[in-house]
Amino acid sequence: MPDHHTAASGLKRSELARLTGCNLETIRYYETVGLMPEPPRSPAGHRRYGAVHVERLGFIMRARELGFSMAEIRGLLAMVDRGSHSCAEVEKMGRHHLAAVRAKIRDLQNIEAVLAETIAQCSGSRTPECPLLEVLSAPPR
Amino acid sequence: MPDHHTAASGLKRSELARLTGCNLETIRYYETVGLMPEPPRSPAGHRRYGAVHVERLGFIMRARELGFSMAEIRGLLAMVDRGSHSCAEVEKMGRHHLAAVRAKIRDLQNIEAVLAETIAQCSGSRTPECPLLEVLSAPPR
């Protein structure tokens, strides 16, 4: 069997990308901004990733999926690295982010209500002018 | 009475900003990207805005508040300018945008659920490790 890359040699960037589902270029981006550690290089200068990098990238991607900003992720990773992460500190960040998410949901729900209401008036198509354009054109009373 | 700016002379940029609540620099930005028309200039090259610009900027700001993208606003403004805007076309854009808003709400609600659930486990603080960090560290099963 073709055992190209042993544990010692490590994964190529494209392999890490496939494995994690992360975009190829995004990996390099995470390295340049310091979220991902710079991996060791092959003699020719090619990146060789290990299990550490797979885990780290997974962490970052899950955090991104939960909407954490890069700055927040940096903070989370720092706590992980320190090892002695106080759960309270992590929880605080989590609560803070949760509040932001809820605020965003409320904003969008307001938008949704206005849009839905306005468009509902539209659908009769009996009205002479377009209600949506009227809402946008009118000063907010 | 100090009638500085008559209808003929027009508003300064800072006045338009104050009047509409729009950021000063943003007005120039909207001009460079073609959302706002270039205003006439005073002999010294200073912008002089009229009622047209006040209305236009209001339209843009209300559309932005409803979450329309610049491209969409460009489309809406084009319809307004054509005058012969088919309400059906506007409605279609509106519905499309509404769908996008609802999708975003759903995404955020999923995030909210995961975060809230995880953090709830946190608050006991009896657990040895932080549940949020565990969720982020664990592969998605």
Place this chain on the structure above:
DNA sequence: TGTACGGTCTGTAGCTGCTACAGGATCAAG
């Protein structure tokens, strides 16, 4: 008339979180 202070002008760089090239080096298969 001078001068001080603020407003306005332009161009350009920065922000977030990526994505997409160009142009060169390198690797792996045939």
Place this chain on the structure above:
DNA sequence: CTTGATCCTGTAGCAGCTACAGACCGTACA
């Protein structure tokens, strides 16, 4: 040994602004 895929770096672009530098301008006060 050649070909094609992959890798490398640096750089520019996207949305939607925001902020600064450095040069003008315009007005109030003395």
